[in-house]
Amino acid sequence: MKFLVQKFGGTSVATPQGREMVAAKVVAAKEEGYMPVVVVSAMGRNGDPYATDTLINTVKQINRNVSPREMDLLMSCGEIISGVVMVATLEKMGHPAVFLTGAQAGIITDNNFTEARILRVKPEAVLKHAREGKIVVVAGFQGISEEGEITTLGRGGSDTTAAALGVALNAEYVDIYTDVDGIMTADPRIVSDAVAREMVTYDEICQLAHEGAKVVHPRAVEIVMQKNIPLRVKSTFSDAPGTLVTSSGEVYKGTIDITRDRTITGITQIPNVVQFKVNTNGGEGLKQQRRLFKGLALAGISLDFINVYPDQVVFTVKEEVAEKATQVLENTGFVAEIIPGCAKVAAVGAGMTGVPGVMASIVDALAKENIPILQSSDSHTTIWVLVRQEDMERAVRALHRQFISGA
Template sequence: MINFAEDVHNQINPRAKDLLMSCGEVISSVIITQALKARGYDGTPLTGAQAGIVTDDNFGDTRIKEINNQRVKEIMEENKIPVVAGFQGISNDGEITTLGRGGSDTTACALGAALHAEMVEIYTDVEGVMTADPKVVPNAKTLKHVTYTEACELAYQGARVIHPRAAELAKRERVPVIIRSTFSDAEGTVISHAFKQDEIEIKGDKIITGVTSRNNLALVKVFPHNKQEKATALGCFRVMADAGISVDFINVRSDFISFMIRDEQAGEAEELLIEDGYHYNILNNFVKVSVVGAGMTGFPGVMARVVEALSEAGVSIYQTTDSHTMISCLVEEKEQSEALCALHDYFELGN
């Protein structure tokens, strides 16, 4: 439908695009309600606006500001099932908005928090959060439990099972989430607080929970206007910020600075750098490979093990960054699979 609208006229403004994109979830909510009724359950379909989901007005990637759950609660008190269209809300000005990629996850977690739910269940095409992408690492396995922090890190670093914003919301509101498969009865993965080791079966103390990667990234190198004024390149951070371009994997050196941005923003970034007179390079053949685990907090030598694992596999590391629960390495895109498999095997995540 977006293509059809753009064929009629090649520009569609963000407000109109959100209005169009919200239709699919509304249709789905009606069909799901009909399916429930066919099985003897009374349901009521609701748009995001009707469910009281209030957002800002950043069309295409809006954020939830508040939820007025009165309408949903009234439907539940009537012993009916509210079926809410995910991915959407309404601004204070009455405009229909959409939450961006993974918006239905975010809707579910936000409603769960607003209703003080015991659990939010998210159904997807895999059986839960896995130690790695099974399409890349054949012996990847499903995790029974991950902490909120681990889920957030895995999501931000490329795992696509739950959207980062949904994971952060669940963490902030302390709403347990279970990731399950639409196509099987597998138990899935519980995302919640830190847990006691005797609550689930654990073979040894794993310092790493999973490995993941982010591609579709561009590596930007910016050089100073002149060698005598080395700090002049730093001004590009303000240029990116003013344009709403998020930067990651920052490296500041005397001869250049570098950072990662989403590949789709590379063209805009290049125009801004040209406009401000910066000397730059933009490369598209790198990926960010990460190991994530709450067990690495305070555990010495994890970076050394990561470097050793990649070196033994012949994978070159161009840059690293880390936090209490994550270590990321910049590697060439052609070595992405080798890097993930090497780290997964080295930390024995398939055992």
């Protein structure tokens, strides 16, 4: 059997019209000779009756300190409702289908409630029903621990479920269906002329996802990379071809110089971050820095955008933990210059490796818009700049114009 794993997000399955479009995609795959395995998220978004956030808010109104174990039992309900409704939709159209929870589908996880990691997949039940000619619909975002406890996989967990099943079934493709036409060159809500990329590399999409693009979870990409299974990002609501995510060799096949193809694949942004500048001068700079980082780590504060100098450490944190970070620094004797209201903007592209002048072009684009750069860093595939939050959208548009739409 040629398996095709198709994952549909909450907006895709939220309405009867959307579910009919989902069913049409599934049936089309079957008619093309694939055995579709369908992974569904909970229906809708916060405020919709069966959305995960709605379920969470229902119990949080009673008690904000419900245990993670009970929260996982509650959060797993959304995908179960969605999956059964999807089976009903397919069977109404004359296509035999069966629903499996994450546990029934063999998604075995660790016991880290609300943020579980998949340990392995035992796909025997999926294979059994597929051999019987049934379309298998699986609840995304959930699994079962080795102790028999229901667990959930954290945000983006349905993508992870689809990827893990794709690897376990040696699928031809893993398709992630969303409400956009593929991996966009920028957020279309900010850049009106953003377009979908035809192909991107695994590394590029991982970086784009880590830096704010929300189309696919980076953990899912890392999983399909294990067997080099192609991943496609498509829209439920159109027939656009979408974006193929595969190895760099496939993306740049036949290209003599990839820099002539493209330098930058996309521009992303992460809002609501706070910059800290901490002086660590004196004769014991390294000891001071060790004490600083250890204190923040023990407090469970995740740092980003870290620059370390002989007499200063610069880093950012998410806005919601800035007050806690400030308290930790004060309690350990450090004085910090704090700049709230910042945003991280990234230019991502495998084609920038070894290409001179990329940073010069970034500085040039932002200078034309009078946007100060508060901090910068780079890797082989990404250059990050920190800007004021009020400048974020202008910065994204300026970089998109510099590297993509105006190129």
